[in-house]
Amino acid sequence: MDFLKKHYEKVILGVVLVGLSVAVAVLPFFISSEKDKLDQMKSAVLHPKVKPLTNLDLTLPEQALKRLATPAVIDFGPPNRVFNPMPWQKAADGHLLLRESVGPNRIVVTNIAPLYLVLTLDSVAPSDAGPKYVIGIEKQAAPNSGQRSKRQSLCSLNPATKNE
Numbered sequence: 443m444d445f446l447k448k449h450y451e452k453v454i455l456g457v458v459l460v461g462l463s464v465a466v467a468v469l470p471f472f473i474s475s476e477k478d479k480l481d482q483m484k485s486a487v488l489h490p491k492v493k494p495l496t497n498l499d500l501t502l503p504e505q506a507l508k509r510l511a512t513p514a515v516i517d518f519g520p521p522n523r524v525f526n527p528m529p530w531q532k533a534a535d536g537h538l539l540l541r542e543s544v545g546p547n548r549i550v551v552t553n554i555a556p557l558y559l560v561l562t563l564d565s566v567a568p569s570d571a572g573p574k575y576v577i578g579i580e581k582q583a584a585p586n587s588g589q590r591s592k593r594q595s596l597c598s599l600n601p602a603t604k605n606e
Contacts, residue, residue, distance in 0.1 A: 528540055528541070528542070529541035529542075557582040557583035558582050558583075559579075559580070559581055559582070559583075560578075560579075560580040560582065560592075561577060561578070561579060561580075562577065562578040562580075562592075563575060563576075563577060563578075564576040564577065564578045564594060571598070572598055572599055572600070573598070573599070574596055574597070574598050575596070575597045575598065576594050576595070576596055576597075577594065577595050577597055578592050578593070578594050579592070579593050579594075579595060580592040580593075
């Protein structure tokens with residue numbers, strides 16, 4: 443034990459030197475294996491394995507050639523409207539409609555009712571100058587929608603001023 447205490451540095455140095463000598467001895471084997479790997483990779487890149495070509499699928503071009511061999515029959519008659527096109531209009535949901543199927547051409551009169559000027563006597567209020575009459579006026583043919591509703595006016599028999 444004394445020997446190890448006095449000379450432990452020399453023992454460690456010896457172990458390290460033996461390890462280094464083993465590494466130096468094994469190093470040429472590692473170098474040769476790396477060279478072999480590099481040569482294999484180089485040959486794989488320079489001379490790759492090529493797969494043989496398969497037969498081409500030419501069914502689509504052959505079918506197209508067969509279709510071109512037959513003449514096309516084109517009908518420019520009235521149902522197709524090539525030279526006399528129809529007007530189309532896009533609907534609110536996005537699909538197309540014939541303009542003939544929408545708009546004023548499709549309007550159908552279902553009911554005809556005349557518009558009247560309706561006058562009604564709503565109430566009579568007695569007063570010392572004479573009776574006052576409340577008359578309701580409804581103009582159904584007025585141009586503004588606010589004037590079409592019923593309005594009430596106060597009238598008397600002998601008015602001092604003119605009233606509507």
